[in-house]
Amino acid sequence: MTPNRALAQKMIELGYTQEQLAEEMNVALRQITGSTGNVSVRTIWNLLHGRTRRPIGRTRVALEHVFDCSIKDLGFDQPSPTPSEESVLRRTFAGAAAGIAAAAALPPTPGPRIGMADVDRLDAAFAGLVAADNSHGGTVSLETRAVAFAHHAMELQAVGSASQRVRQRLYYLAAAFTGTAMWAALDAYQPDRAEGHFERAMRLAGLSGNADIQLRLWGHAAVLSTQKKSPHDALAAAEAGRASSTCRRDPLARSLAAARLAGVQAEAGDERSARRSLDSAVDAFLRADKSELRPTWMAFYDQSELSGLSGLAMSRLGRHDEAEAHFHRTLGELRPAYVRNRWFYSTHLALSQLRQGDVELACSTATSVLQDPVSDSLTGRIERLLGTFSRELAGRAPRAQATESWKEQYGRRKGLL
Template sequence: MPKYEQPAGLPPRLLSDAAMIRACQERDFSKIFELAKSRGGFYPSRIARHCDMTPSRVSEVLSGRRAIKDMSVIERVSDGLRIPGHMLGLARRAWETPPALTGRPAAAPSVLMASDVERSEPVSALPSVDLDSILAVAAGPQLSPSMLRALHSSIEDYWRRDDEHGGEALRPAVVGQLRYVVGLIKEAPEGEFRRSLYGIAAELARLTGWTYFDARQYSQARVYFAEALQLAKAVEDHQFMANVLSCMSLQGTYEDRPADAVALSTAAQDSARKRLGTPRVMAMLSMREAFAHASMNNGRATHAAIAEAHRQFERISSADPDPAWVTYFDEPKLIVDTGIARARLGESAAAEPLIADALRREPVSNHRGRAFHTFWLATAQLQQGKVERACHTATTALESATGVGSERITGHLREFHQLLTPFSNEPAAVAFEAQLRAMLH
């Protein structure tokens, strides 16, 4: 077995220094970078390389002209400089435990082994082997059309419950089923059943990645998205590969990686075209491209992508062989996403009626979607100076968010609170802050 070596990072003597400990507790990254430079030998270019940032951004942080608040960037700094998670208020990082203690081999796992052990759970948390499991193993996989239908039905149910309550509580069940399906693949003979199982495993891996993304645990999300991509590629399901790439593009907009988001959205469309992606699929992918361009504040490219999304949507026919995973992209979703993309560009007067119209048609049961879209409606209203109305709308988002375990929604509401800073003395802003604090505590 190869010897485990801790990847190079800040020296232990610096991590145990009182000044560094205090800077980490306060998340004072200007001070952290200054100490890394002066006492750890990490100059700006090296910090940038290790933390996947641009040298100019590192210089801005060093000079105090820019702060780091996004959780994904904080995670990249922790991982890049090897600052233990607890010092920055994060969960224990994956690299803090030697592979020998995690029960995983040091080498990268194969596609089929990637889900055998849940990455964020201790081995002791895995379910015990009960009698039913032993008998199921002894009997061997009973592959049949009804089994495939049952697995597809469970995935649909997972997504419904994810929309209603968030994915945090669902994740153990989803990962357990992913392990089960991966086991079936190993046992199944070559043929259509095996191909179908690959597709089901890919969907379960994507769903797991999505639950991590919604929890803003981006490193874990990326692992599962990559696994879903590999599973779909194994059976040349290019449309589903496009779906996974579009999820990774959306994550790129959250991780402050807009160039990556654009590249991934373009790759998604290229992949879908290899199998003549349906108009609904192409419309959804074009809208993800619009989000990516909007995160770069590229108005011209954003509007071009929006126009393409609408053009593709108009071509939709009831005879189209749409995959099940894209049926959610209906007219209200097209409208609300158009509004969000325009709100990202600051075109709030045009965005507000679009988002409001879509919200009126959105199912009441989709708590997370309603909270997310209501946040963007409040943001568009605040951009126009409608402080009282925006706070009232944001309070509605708070009410929807209380029934959903979604750190992504909570993060957006914190962002809205920061946008309220210039109006902090307004009664509506004071009332919203009180309600937000009550929700978070």
């Protein structure tokens, strides 16, 4: 038997499990014929695994109704029926009630059993993607891999049988992988691509019932809205994250959400609210039990990241001396694995130094990013920051020797990208 990947893909796109598709098809049959259908998990398993290659009668009609496309588009052999065949099918539905009841009583043939071992393998893959993001930032490769893993998680939902606990975890992982794809797009400064990932990720997160992943996605949504120049949406997303049940339960999550909210408030020029949020972030951070087991994606949030987010807020408020102090603390405490964040905060440090008039020091700091032996893919957000630095430097000190040296190195680097 050859699995029907076209049908599996359609189920993934709509978020259907085998049980949910069977239910939807039975609803469709009830709408068409006035009688309850007999589609079971066994039916769906046969369709997915190639045991049924030419669905006919009520099964075919229900599939086309649910997916709103021809049977051929769903990967089956039988083309769409003629109008006369459709009429015959509908007339015969009512007379098939006894046969339907008998078929419904048959025990379903289960698909492969999906268990926590499968979930654990996906968890390990997710941790690997998070580590790759920390090291190299948002790349097209990372985004593509994250989407592929999300599809795999949903494919397991579609073709296998599992406990409710496992299913909810698969939804969580699908949301987590899609969120990683969203973040990769944001880091590459591709907000339109990121927006498509966000819509799907939030739907999967809702199906998972997991508040932790929703908190992560609200944080990404605030960045997305900022990139799309929608400050009100950014504030709403940051506030939604801060109000989540995870933040009520976990002080560390509350600290992260408050620090992110401060950055959005600072972007809007609300210094009073931003400082109040930062005070809240610090207080919650001090209260948090750092040894508590938390989701993989939260491992980045420590004292260095709190200092970094504080620096970003101060920079947006024009408090460049305070921002510089925060960025120095961040870079002094940042763990070695967080290479992308080192580039990011180093570039912000250079901007803070430049905006205080220290041209030579700023150029030295920015040059350290270019000279990093592993920084061979400075694209997206960091590349835009370096572009901003270059423009501001040219405007502030166009004839300085440090400016000429920077222009030469930056131009050479741009030629290599």
